[in-house]
Amino acid sequence: MSKTNALPGFHLLAKPTGAACNLGCKYCFFLSKKSLYPGSSFRMSDELLEEYIRQYIEAQKAPLATIAWQGGEPTLMGLDFFRRSVQYEQRYRRPGMTIQNTMQTNGTLLDDEWCQFFRENNFLIGLSLDGPRELHDAYRVDKTGKPTFDRVMKAVKLLRRHKVDYDILTTVHAANADYPLEVYRFLRDEVKAEFIQFIPIVERDNDTGFQEGDTVTDRSVKAEQYGRFLISVFNEWVQRDVGRVFVQIFDVALAAWTGAPPGICAFSETCGSAMAMEHNGDMYSCDHFVEPRYLLGNIRDKSMARIAGSAKQQKFGREKLEGLPEYCRSCAVRFVCNGECPKNRFIKTPDGQPGLNYLCAGYREFFRHIDGPMRFMAHELRCGRAPAEIMKYTKNGQIPQVVFKPGRNDPCPCGSGRRLGKCHNRIVNAHRQTLGRSWFVSEYDRIMRQLLQPIDRQRPLPRRRISSW
Numbered sequence: 001m002s003k004t005n006a007l008p009g010f011h012l013l014a015k016p017t018g019a020a021c022n023l024g025c026k027y028c029f030f031l032s033k034k035s036l037y038p039g040s041s042f043r044m045s046d047e048l049l050e051e052y053i054r055q056y057i058e059a060q061k062a063p064l065a066t067i068a069w070q071g072g073e074p075t076l077m078g079l080d081f082f083r084r085s086v087q088y089e090q091r092y093r094r095p096g097m098t099i100q101n102t103m104q105t106n107g108t109l110l111d112d113e114w115c116q117f118f119r120e121n122n123f124l125i126g127l128s129l130d131g132p133r134e135l136h137d138a139y140r141v142d143k144t145g146k147p148t149f150d151r152v153m154k155a156v157k158l159l160r161r162h163k164v165d166y167d168i169l170t171t172v173h174a175a176n177a178d179y180p181l182e183v184y185r186f187l188r189d190e191v192k193a194e195f196i197q198f199i200p201i202v203e204r205d206n207d208t209g210f211q212e213g214d215t216v217t218d219r220s221v222k223a224e225q226y227g228r229f230l231i232s233v234f235n236e237w238v239q240r241d242v243g244r245v246f247v248q249i250f251d252v253a254l255a256a257w258t259g260a261p262p263g264i265c266a267f268s269e270t271c272g273s274a275m276a277m278e279h280n281g282d283m284y285s286c287d288h289f290v291e292p293r294y295l296l297g298n299i300r301d302k303s304m305a306r307i308a309g310s311a312k313q314q315k316f317g318r319e320k321l322e323g324l325p326e327y328c329r330s331c332a333v334r335f336v337c338n339g340e341c342p343k344n345r346f347i348k349t350p351d352g353q354p355g356l357n358y359l360c361a362g363y364r365e366f367f368r369h370i371d372g373p374m375r376f377m378a379h380e381l382r383c384g385r386a387p388a389e390i391m392k393y394t395k396n397g398q399i400p401q402v403v404f405k406p407g408r409n410d411p412c413p414c415g416s417g418r419r420l421g422k423c424h425n426r427i428v429n430a431h432r433q434t435l436g437r438s439w440f441v442s443e444y445d446r447i448m449r450q451l452l453q454p455i456d457r458q459r460p461l462p463r464r465r466i467s468s469w
Contacts, residue, residue: 009062010308011274016044017072018279026139027201027219032209044279053088059305069103107155115162125166131176131183138175168193173201177221180232197248200226210291214346227362231369243388256336257378266341272317283307285316288343325353333367382411
């Protein structure tokens with residue numbers, strides 16, 4: 001009998017239409033999952049819907065439960081399906097429990113009735129949009145190969161008209177990766193997006209559709225290319241958009257520099273608390289590993305809580321940390337990256353060890369680039385000030401030259417948690433003449449590492465919305 005430990009909470013992406021979709025996006029990793037269920041109608045039954053809602057709510061120990069809908073394309077189920085879901089949610093909701101619904105959609109089937117329903121029931125919508133027309137239509141096409149940009153932009157207008165909360169999910173791939181500012185400015189200025197996710201396309205080149213092999217398709221973004229994309233967007237954002245536009249990976253980075261958890265599994269030290277459920281009730285270890293060897297069971301046969309807490313799933317989650325190569329363990333940016341998602345760990349380290357992330361070079365360059373600004377914003381947060389204060393110093397375009405002026409009442413940089421005046425103020429004062437009144441992060445950090453290492457620098461550097469596509 002396998003050991004099962006109950007989880008305090010877990011996340012589940014429910015796919016009521018499985019891999020069925022009205023589009024034929026060329027890079028989509030999930031369309032091939034249809035082959036797992038030959039002859040299926042790819043529609044979740046009403047009986048299974050009720051069972052899913054009941055079990056999921058019962059399994060959540062926290063006062064907030066998030067019902068997350070994905071696909072394929074979930075709107076193919078029709079609006080009545082989701083009306084029934086909301087009814088079941090209210091039937092099984094515990095007193096004092098808040099239930100949030102999220103849906104990732106291509107938006108092409110939305111109309112006023114859909115958006116009115118979203119608004120009335122507080123749905124958070126993730127909308128897939130890859131940038132301006134030419135960049136979006138490069139790969140995001142329908143089953144006949146026709147472009148989809150106009151249909152998605154219609155969805156944007158509908159969501160805004162009905163005041164529906166929405167995020168934009170933008171995949172970064174070979175067609176748009178060299179146009180970071182064009183993409184970002186379009187999303188910010190024309191789409192009026194306040195929350196943006198940039199998801200790198202790393203598409204394995206094989207015939208199975210599974211996470212196998214060590215080569216990628218020509219549609220995939222290159223590692224260094226992705227790093228440059230993020231750097232360009234960050235440089236624009238840190239000069240004018242901090243506190244106004246929220247970019248998921250920037251939020252993750254700031255969390256890491258403040259010592260908070262990352263909030264998404266890709267950058268967590270371990271994983272396993274975010275699973276996927278197919279249209280027939282089959283649960284898999286992860287949305288990116290809907291494959292036979294990662295099948296955990298079916299909620300008709302075993303409770304969702306037991307499946308989520310199973311030894312098999314716990315092992316899956318631990319393997320992310322246990323499989324981290326030594327090259328990554330000793331990396332200066334490990335505290336924020338943690339090797340990223342296991343699905344991308346298929347190349348070798350410089351010394352030949354397997355398990356290096358395909359995007360490693362890009363992430364390493366990006367996280368090193370943002371170190372100074374992130375240290376400054378983390379410091380502002382610790383002092384009870386807004387990270388947006390950084391824009392006072394970056395508006396001239398000198399991104400690395402971020403001014404840092406610690407005072408007696410600011411937290412000591414040694415990480416003790418004490419005020420500077422009660423900790424290493426004497427050492428700092430001794431070097432004020434060296435540093436001057438305006439301290440630049442890079443110089444400040446170099447000197448403080450040198451000064452405080454004998455005292456207390458053994459501590460690691462500090463660690464901080466719909467996240468799968």
